[in-house]
Amino acid sequence: MKAFVAGATGATGSRIVKQLVSRGVPVVAFVRDAAAARSQLPIEVTLAEGDVTDKDSIRRAITLEGRSSTSGGCTVLISATGARPGFDPTAPYQVDFEGNKNLVDVAKETGIEHFVMVSSLCVSRFFHPLNLFFLILYWKQQAEAYLQASGLTYTIVRPGGLKDDDTDSRALIMAPADTLFEGSVSREKVAQTCVEALYLPQSRNKIVEIVAQENANPQPYEALFAGVA
Template sequence: MKAFVAGATGETGSRIVKELVARNIPVRALVRDIQKARAILPPEAELIAGDVLQPESLPTALGDSTVLLCATGAKPSFDPTGPYKVDFEGTKNLVDAAKAKGIEHFVLVSSLCTSQLFHPLNLFWLILVWKKQAEEYIQKSGLTYTIVRPGGLKNEDNSDAIVMQSADTLFEGSLPRQKVAQVSVEALFEPAARNKIVEIVARPDASTKSFGELFANVV
């Protein structure tokens, strides 16, 4: 296995890279700024300059990767096209490149409530709408996929247990980004994670389950 990570310098993407490195999985990290990335990512990660909005750069960037994890996301800005470009167009470009390259498993970090049109987050240039469009593009692509929909993201880790449910059944809650990274990487190893949307939060009162159990319980 060789993993390609898009959005590698982001708060969640950087944790995914570190999680992969901790498991001795070779990583190609797609970054726009090599110097910035060196200060954020572990030295074991291979840094590849590129941009999801430049599809012509992606086949070379993917190299000999066999799996792909996408943790890109538009940052709040005054650009109304940001979510469309990053969350949909960029992901679409990655899916197309992954298909052409024969990528074995595509893991997308999305968001809770992507199916809720009237969610407050859609006031940010319809960000959930475009995330949902990206999810549907992956589902129709023929690629093996896992779509991870986390709740509100926290930078600090905690000992709360992960709660994982099927699509459109969790509508509130939060969890540490570190747990999102763990779920994203575990999805690569769990047969029960394939071709599923999983929604995740963490709760102190939830019972601790193995990742195999968590994925198996999602329909």
């Protein structure tokens, strides 16, 4: 396994990278600025500059400057990319939809075996307040649909409100699409869920929604994924 991580310097993406490195998985981190990323990510990580809105730069990074996936390129892909809060009304469309669409297209071209996408709770609720931010949930849902229709093996992870507390001891709750509509979860648990998905056949071709709850019964990831139809 060799992992390609888009959004690798983000608050969730960087945790995903560290989880993969801790398991000995070679990682190509797709970043906009390699010099800035070098101080944020483990030294073992290969940095590849580019932008999710530039399909050619994705292609070069995934295939390691033109080599096929069978001769050193990436075999799995985790997308933790997302538009940053700001005043650009096109950002969610460009990053959350077009960016993920580009990742899916290149993943198909290059033989990616498993595509994991970090999305969001409540993407199916068009009138959710977060859609006031230039339809960000709507465009995430369109990206989900594009991945589902692609023919790739996929896992879509929809976390609740993201917390930076890596010591959060609450147990993880996992449910099928459009089941959970409130709750929070640590970014560390989101990262763990994404990485576990790569190893577990129970995760394949599923949308899973995750939050953490007090007094919930802790379960292994195999059981959590298996419990989602």
